[in-house]
Amino acid sequence: MVSLRKEFFIMSIVRELARQAKEASRQLATLTTADKNSALLKVAQQLLADKDSILYANQEDLARGKQAGLSPALLDRLALNAARIDDMVEGVKQVAALPDPVGEITESWQRPNGLLIDKVRVPMGVIGMVYEARPNVTVDTCALCLKAGSAVLLRGSSSALNSNRALVNSIKKGLAGTAVPVAAVQFIDTEDRSAVDEMLRLNGLLDLVIPRGGAGLIKRVVETATVPVIETGVGNCHVYVDKDADPAMALEIILNAKCQRYGVCNAAETLLVHRNIAAAWLPEALQALRQRGVEIRGCPAVLELQPDVKLADRDDWSTEFLAPVLAVKIVATLEEALAHIQTYGTGHSESIVTNNQETASRFLKLVDAAAVYHNASTRFTDGFQYGFGAEIGISTQKLHARGPMGLRELTSYKYVVRGTGQVRS
Amino acid sequence: MVSLRKEFFIMSIVRELARQAKEASRQLATLTTADKNSALLKVAQQLLADKDSILYANQEDLARGKQAGLSPALLDRLALNAARIDDMVEGVKQVAALPDPVGEITESWQRPNGLLIDKVRVPMGVIGMVYEARPNVTVDTCALCLKAGSAVLLRGSSSALNSNRALVNSIKKGLAGTAVPVAAVQFIDTEDRSAVDEMLRLNGLLDLVIPRGGAGLIKRVVETATVPVIETGVGNCHVYVDKDADPAMALEIILNAKCQRYGVCNAAETLLVHRNIAAAWLPEALQALRQRGVEIRGCPAVLELQPDVKLADRDDWSTEFLAPVLAVKIVATLEEALAHIQTYGTGHSESIVTNNQETASRFLKLVDAAAVYHNASTRFTDGFQYGFGAEIGISTQKLHARGPMGLRELTSYKYVVRGTGQVRS
Incomplete structure (x- = not known):
């Protein structure tokens, strides 16, 4: 009973975060490229300003990791230092400098009945990311998704919980006062694994989930998710x-x-x-x-x-x-x-x-x-x-995107049809 | 125990059909446009030749449907007649006449290090279709998927089982002796619903499943599938x-x-x-x-x-x-x-x-x-x-395809990269 209540509580929280992200995504979808770029540059500044508190949080994760007996390789993936934060910041600035895919008319044609059809790139909406270790994924994902006009719902590994929380706090501080709503970045701040299962079944709120990590994580996401998934990364x-x-x-x-x-x-x-x-x-x-x-x-x-x-x-x-x-x-x-x-x-x-x-x-x-x-x-x-300027992962499935996924691969499209009163006969 | 054995039996059959489809898809992917078109025209001929046996099978379904108390609307959707078969045949011929999306180089660029990158349209592989009533979906799906270079695994509704079986038999007869392997069309010939669940979890064999039917069917597919799905059709x-x-x-x-x-x-x-x-x-x-x-x-x-x-x-x-x-x-x-x-x-x-x-x-x-x-x-x-020449459904999700899905939307892509010994530094 207690466990059921707890699960229900976590379910409610995850759903509420996603709902807020969905709402923010609607506002985000209407922003200009300049608005999004200036918000990203503010985020870059804030990450630099928060370097010390981010490194402090990372030390906590590293200490916990050593206690838990994580391998040196995993500890290295987890570790941040001033240079790695500088790299993340550089990455955010690079994403700000990339061309904006949103609003691009990729095709345009006229039908014999006079209808004008534009195929227009639009944001995906809300993108979920489930990932392991490497705290830089937190920053990369936020930068890429926001630039592509989508809100994000992040779920990192519990081993990086403190680092990720510090990074997300800094990102949200950076967004405050910009045109990008702070709610466009949502972070599932719990080690409870049932939160992931909830997240993966948020049909109607989450438009896409991308798992990044080992084969086990990816398999679990693919098998649990009812929302659309892009499988990434396993490369033999x-x-x-x-x-x-x-x-x-x-x-x-x-x-x-x-x-x-x-x-x-x-x-x-x-x-x-x-x-x-x-x-x-x-x-x-x-x-x-x-x-x-x-x-x-x-x-x-x-x-x-x-x-x-x-x-x-x-x-x-x-x-x-x-x-x-x-x-x-x-x-x-x-x-x-x-x-x-x-x-x-x-x-x-x-x-x-x-x-x-x-x-x-x-x-x-x-x-x-x-x-x-x-x-x-x-x-x-x-x-x-490949010259995409950045990537959020490498897709190994055939649906939607295959291979390196850049900004364009994080978008969808819609048909905009203009008429003069046409009806179907 | 008996039920478990039966489920295992159905699981084995469904998996075997998909395995055969996968193997056929590899051959299909290498065929020329002319090969595929001539096979489709043979299918069209065969459907005309088999008109009587198809109508006979459809009469059985209609009789069963009346007994089972199907509504007049559903019976009408289920019913075939000479004119409706002619329409199907016409549809197959139209698909044969459409441009082949496979092999199209949609983008091409050179990197500073000299690597030449082509983005090339390739077949999806094996496409699963789960659909209700309307036997014409059987024929449309086969024509579109084969033209797009993919094999198909079909699962129609049990109310149309006899009609669909007759149509698939005719299609396979039409393919015999052409360059398109007969095994590229697979039909799950059972009313057992566990077959659908099996089908929806054939990761590694099925590259995509498209549900076509009412909201209930689509919800069930989305919630059960671990293979990639394109949601179609519900339109408010x-x-x-x-x-x-x-x-x-x-x-x-x-x-x-x-x-x-x-x-x-x-x-x-x-x-x-x-x-x-x-x-x-x-x-x-x-x-x-x-x-x-x-x-x-x-x-x-x-x-x-x-x-x-x-x-x-x-x-x-x-x-x-x-x-x-x-x-x-x-x-x-x-x-x-x-x-x-x-x-x-x-x-x-x-x-x-x-x-x-x-x-x-x-x-x-x-x-x-x-x-x-x-x-x-x-x-x-x-x-x-929209001028796509045909459609396999209308996507209401944002991943991969949105709106009417024609031949192009049934394809994936790959990157073909040509070098002169380039390595990464």
């Missing part, structure tokens, strides 16, 4: 080195795709190598990878070339390691590489290295992923790298 | 007659929006009238509506003008009547009209009649709906009327 990415690859280029690309950063969704997790090039190319490539501390897990054919490599098991082909581990498989044909990617890929980023245009074309056409690369690293799947 | 549409409206035009538009067809989602369900024009315009308008058999349910101010009108209750403002019933409210200001639409509208189609450009602009900007009209009937929200 492959580099396929074809028999017609330039060996030096192939080495550069796999080293970059695997080692430039380990814990990111667009890093390569499996290397596929055509058997005709394996003997000549693979030993040197594996040596270079191992010199950088990468553990290799190979198929039996790889072990024939390098007997000291660990044998890969089935799980290795489907694991997003996010670590210095690489699964390596020798394939007999392009088709075998395609079939492997089809079986184990997550539709994120896939790359082929080859100088054969025909082989490249087949790969680019047949691989079903958000981003397919020819002679380039998978690490380019990123809103900044 | 308004016509607002402003004080600056042309009275004759306003009369034409409300008569058309209400009476041109009653059972459709883009028909008007509520008329809002500015009080300054109400006394002069409304009595005549109500008389014309009543002459056409429309029942009026008015707010108290309407009853002051027309005492014999029935008083509307709160439900009347939120009901999609789909019948010759119209709720009528007199408002004091544009803002009151906007607030009413915001409260009761379903984000489908909303129209203002006015000769005041400023008022029109405010309405078009502030109303949050898939389609907003100035001096035109709401009945134009339709893929054919």
Whole structure:
């Protein structure tokens, strides 16, 4: 009974926050670009002014995290410092400088009956974000959503609760007195997990929820939500080195795709190598990878070339390691590489290295992923790298947005139809 | 135990159908436009050849429906005849004649590092359709999805089971021997409702589910599905007659929006009238509506003008009547009209009649709906009327597609990135 009451209480709070966000979103949708930009610049100023209190709150989270035994990697993701806050502030300013997608007429045509139809970009409304660790997501999300004319409902991880609360307070202080309503930013300030379930079922109030975090979080959101969701991020990415690859280029690309950063969704997790090039190319490539501390897990054919490599098991082909581990498989044909990617890929980023245009074309056409690369690293799947100026995540679903999501991907559209009394016959 | 076994059996079947569709979708995605078009024309031929057996199957459904006490309206929706089959066949031919969206490069740019990025339209993959009555949806859906390069998994209502089965058999016969794999069309041939629940949770196999039917069906799909969904169809549409409206035009538009067809989602369900024009315009308008058999349910101010009108209750403002019933409210200001639409509208189609450009602009900007009209009937929200050539439904959500969904709205995209060895620094 007590638990039921508590759940009902949390439900009421979450719903009320969303209702306030919805109301604010209506006002936000009517603002000019200048109004939104000047509010974002005020937010940037305020974050700088609040640096000390934000760092203080972050210290609390870090202390709790150490006590709770969080891994050094997680503690590093959680940690803020003056430079990281400066980066966030810079990010907000960059979003303010980006072109405003709202109001853009993307198509316009006239029907034979004289009706003029405009397809116009409009804000999404209220965007929910469910995310883990990294407090910078709080700031990035607010900046991007507000610029795209939408209100936000934020739910961060409990490990970052103090940091996120301090950041949201600062953002709201920054918005006060600007044209952007303070209520356009809402933060679910509780560690209770039932709040997320409530949030994910706010049909009619939430127009979209984006989960950002590990595979577990994303799965939970997809399975629980009745509001529309964009799945992000899980990337089991492959580099396929074809028999017609330039060996030096192939080495550069796999080293970059695997080692430039380990814990990111667009890093390569499996290397596929055509058997005709394996003997000549693979030993040197594996040596270079191992010199950088990468553990290799190979198929039996790889072990024939390098007997000291660990044998890969089935799980290795489907694991997003996010670590210095690489699964390596020798394939007999392009088709075998395609079939492997089809079986184990997550539709994120896939790359082929080859100088054969025909082989490249087949790969680019047949691989079903958000981003397919020819002679380039998978690490380019990123809103900044694509020139979007920023990104809120990388979609791995096919509905609405695929790949890096920038400001445009955070908008919807409507049809504006102008007539002179037309009726349907 | 028996029931569990049965559910498991149905689950296995549904999953297997989807798996076959997924496999077929990969082949379908590589076909040329000519291949797809010639397959659709074969389907059209086959449907004509199978007219008798389709009508026979439909007679069974009608007989069962009469026994089960279906309303005359539902029986009419269910009924096929030679002319309706000819219409379906004509529809398939029209889809074959439409431009192919797949492969279109919608954007193309080069990054400073030399990477060439193409944004390319690609098929969705496997599209699920859950629909009620109208057997023509079976044929329309197949034609549109196949042309858009996607396989389909169909689940019609049990009242149309025999008709749908006959239509699917005919479509599959038509596809046999063409480049389009027969397995690209899959039909869940059972009345068991657990099959729908299974279908809605086929993440990884189904890329999208579209429900088409009444509010109950759509709610159930939205609440059950873990795969991406596009909500369609529920339309509580308004016509607002402003004080600056042309009275004759306003009369034409409300008569058309209400009476041109009653059972459709883009028909008007509520008329809002500015009080300054109400006394002069409304009595005549109500008389014309009543002459056409429309029942009026008015707010108290309407009853002051027309005492014999029935008083509307709160439900009347939120009901999609789909019948010759119209709720009528007199408002004091544009803002009151906007607030009413915001409260009761379903984000489908909303129209203002006015000769005041400023008022029109405010309405078009502030109303949050898939389609907003100035001096035109709401009945134009339709893929054919917009010039899309066909439609699979009208989306009332903001994610992915809004308003009429044609072939383009049934596609996704991917980024094709071509480099010369670029790596990320």
